[in-house]
Amino acid sequence: MIRFNQVNKTYPGGFVALNNVNFSLAAGEMAFLTGHSGAGKSTLLKLMSLMEKPTSGSVHINGVNLSSVSYSQVPFVRRGIGMIFQNHNLLMDRTVFDNVALPLVIEGFGHKETKKRVEAALEKVHLTSKIRCYPHMLSGGEQQRVGIARAIVNKPPILLADEPTGNLDPKLSLEIIKLFEEFNDLGVAVLIATHDLGLIARLKYRTLTLKQGAMINDGLVEGLQGGSDE
């Protein structure tokens, strides 16, 4: 599903954001991506979502080598990834329904199918009652769940989440992670970038740790605690 092969990313000016990163995430796998600020988490996500290109090495998403994707093909690759952001990136002037329906509208689904899928997605994140609300009428946690519904509504094989629990209290954070677990149960590959080590420690998932652009740990949570508790 996701495969990084000797990926390097150097920004203009010489800052090395990623240094020889190798890892892969299989279909239906769930993992955390962690590391301090500036360790390269964002860069890794940007490479996966085609916001940036690696300086060298190759990134494969859903079997597509991203360096061979032309500008006009970028949207189609992105449709295979559900992306969730810390600031949820909702369109504030549209209702919850319209926000969640956006990926389906873009793909040209019919009205009936769109309605059915949006309702199903909102039901999964327990927000059916808020379907006619605008994002500013919702709490932080609810907004985040709308973002998740939008990410899963077109059933992408991969979910990428960038600090999805960043602004939430521990109880809400756990709820969000539980949601991810549910999708993972349904066969979706999930990669969650977070620096919430407490959360990672409680859940025994594979954890990828970045430090100054290098992948210093790839394994279970026990390894992480020794490795990054500095």
Add this chain to the structure above:
Amino acid sequence: MNKQRETTKNHSSRPHTNVAAKLLAYFIRHLQQGIGSLGDLWRTPFTSVMTILVLGISLTLPATLHVFVKNAQSISQQWESASEISLFLKLSTSEKAAENLVKRLSLYPEVASVKYISAKTAMEEFKTTSGFGQALDYLSTNPLPATVLVIPTKHSSQPQAAEELLQKLTNEREVEQGKLDLEWLTRLAAITTLIEDIVVGIALLLCASVVLIIGNTIRLAILNQRDAIAVMKLVGATDSFIQRPFLYAGAWYGVLGGMVAILCVTALVHYFSYSLVALTDLYQSNFSLIGLSGGEMLWLLLFAIVLGLSGSYISVRKHIRAIEPTAE
């Protein structure tokens, strides 16, 4: 749960709704976006009205000039078809000889009709129209020559052919002098051509500025939507999907601006026709100003839409591509 798992497991082979439904959804989407764009214009009334007025007024000027040229052409055509040659006969010509001449002239293949005005009739006419009235009675002899008005056939009324006919007619024995009023006709034609060229020049300049103005308005609209566009790109929207509402907005500017132009031109023609009626009355002409025809209005509207679309297209091409999502 089990059932859910199964449906989701199928997601690798993406669901294909049938083609007809997708096509229908496509058209409905276009309709929605088209109407949605009109709503967007409504939400920024000041900018929209300004842009529409600029477009409308810019098109009004060349369209009005076009109406002017059209009317000038119709005048010169009226005159050209009625162009007649006046032949003034020698004073010594007897009534009989004149009648003879008229008979001969009407046999010319280039001549459509001939009208004879005797010296006496000419005098009477002059008395009534000149205002000298009784004073003319004191003249001992009639100084006016008899006149033959020759109207050439359509073919021979073209400037060149009419000139040749004039030569031929003045060679007739009884004719003292022939007169064909061509000069002012050629002048009018030249002026009309000049104005036409000016119209084209001005129209081109105004169109260029209209395209730029609409391009700029659309650019501002795009920049206002920058965040939303970035989000759409992130969830997999193609550029053509994102640019569609902006293109529709450009087309709407065209429709509304075109309507403004049509209204302005119609109002101006109406306004001019009052002063023109006063003027043409002086010349005892029943000329009336021709406004824009239905077909021309349609062309004007279409042209405005094309301008609106091209303005927004230029802007959309340049600016939507430039917006790239960032992680933050």
